[in-house]
Amino acid sequence: MNETAAIPELDFDPYASENLLDPYPMHEAVRDAGPVVRLRPYPTLVACGRHEQVHAVLNDHANFISGAGVGLSNFNLETPFRPKSLILEADPPLHTQTRTVLSRILSPKAVMQIRATFTAVAEQMVERCVEKSQAQGSICGIHDLAQIYPLKVFPDAVGVEDDGRENLLIYGDLIFNSMGPRNALLAKAAERMGPVTEWIMSHCQRDHLRPGGFGDQIYQAADAGEISHEQAPLLVRSFLSAGVDTTINGLGNALYALASHPEQYAKLHADAALARPAFEEALRWESTAQTFFRTAGQDTQIAGIPVEKNTKVLCLLASANRDPRKWPEPNRYDIERRPSGHVALGSGIHGCVGQAVARLEGEVVLTALAKRVKRIEIAAPHTRRLNNTLRALETLPLRLIPA
Ligand code: HEM
DSSP states (O other), X not given: OOTGGGSOEEOOOTTSHHHHHOOHHHHHHHHHHOSSEEETTEEEEEEEOSHHHHHHHHXXXXXXXXXXXXXXXXXXXXXXXXXXOSSTTOOTXXXXXXXXXXXXXXXXXXXXXXHHHHHHHHHHHHHHHHHHHHHHSOEETIIIIITHHHHHHHHHHHTBOSTTTHHXXXXXXXXXXXXXXXXXXXXXXXXXXXXXXXXXXXXTSGGGBOTTSHHHHHHHHHHTTSSOTXXXXXXXXXXXXXXXXXXXXXXXXXXHHHHTOHXXXXXXXXXXXXXXXXXXXXXXHTOSBOEEXXXXXSSEEETTEEEOTTOEEEEEHHHHTTOTTTSSSTTOOOTTSOOXXXXXXXXXXXXXXXXXXXXXXXXXXXXXXXXXXXXXXXXXXXXXXXXXXXXXXXXXXXXXXXX
8 A cells, every 4th residue: 555545535525515504524524534635526635624734734835835826726737817916826935025015014003003993984884783773673794794894994995996896795706716616606706707807907006096005005115126016916906805805704704603602792792802802713613714725846745644746735724723633622612712823814924914904803893893782683594605715604684782
């Protein structure tokens, strides 16, 4: 028996509807089968579901590269459907150059400057939700809050004009579906694109960006010679691709977590300072980005198991975040847990560059809710929006009982 044949093989298809709807039984089976498994529907890749190996792969960018794509397709063998991201789908030294610029623009200090505005908008939107819930009996946690909040504050901060922002939703859906196989979800997302790509690319140009916003600051870095002027629009595109759908679903999942755990919401209502850990724990418990891939840049190994050069490695982030080898009672949503070390925002050199913004959005929305709303009740069953990468809700009917 050669060493590769010793890798356990499972029949799961992570992109089958039943596994997108409820990925947790598959995650448990993958973790229990071993540190590295093969999935028969995708025989050329290997998958990791345990926290230790997911974390190790993400932190070994020398052996596990991003430049061949962080989705299922291998850009060494297939042409990417859009010009590659200069940060997410790049390796050092290019990645170091672009990451330095974006990290500075989104630094915790820069994010402090947007805090007051983000807080004020969160308070207004929560107030409107309370009024709507009282007038109409319920709200949709997704359409009335989780979606409209990031779609307002984040493009405002980047400096994108108001008209046509719904295009960002269509674009985000396509980007995250495109990291999976060419299945019906991707085909449907692509059908909706129409003129959206053109809208996105034109709104990444300097003349469409408000002076002083995050987008304009990328062009200022180009003026200073840190990056080229050709790179600037693609880096603005990274903000628009990665900064909207992710936070929408992060907030949606956090609302779902709190609504389905009234005892946890009661703790949050009693102490609004728990808003930040409550959001963090929601990222761990119901990870927005379920998966990211790496590609073996050379013959290497994971947990002593040989992995050949060019093999795609599926990192099941959401599985790592519920690995009982790492977390006590991992399936429990507990806002007093301090889930440090979760990989919902990645880890290593590609760890989410927008994490300070994401955490700010989560914190201020949950703080506004905690102060204004005594109880969140589920008004009707939720529905899911299936996506090849994101854990997303389509609807979340809620009743907000004011304090
Ligand atoms: C809850 C919200 C968010 C989640 C769950 C999330 C998740 C992630 C994850 C898992 C990665 C790592 C990808 C990898 O290792 O291949 C990542 C990277 C990235 N994120 Fe986020 N993200 C969120 C919000 C944001 C926001 C608000 C922005 C923009 C301001 C952003 C921009 C990026 C960029 C540009 C990268 C690539 C970083 C690099 O490759 O160095 N994300 N994100």
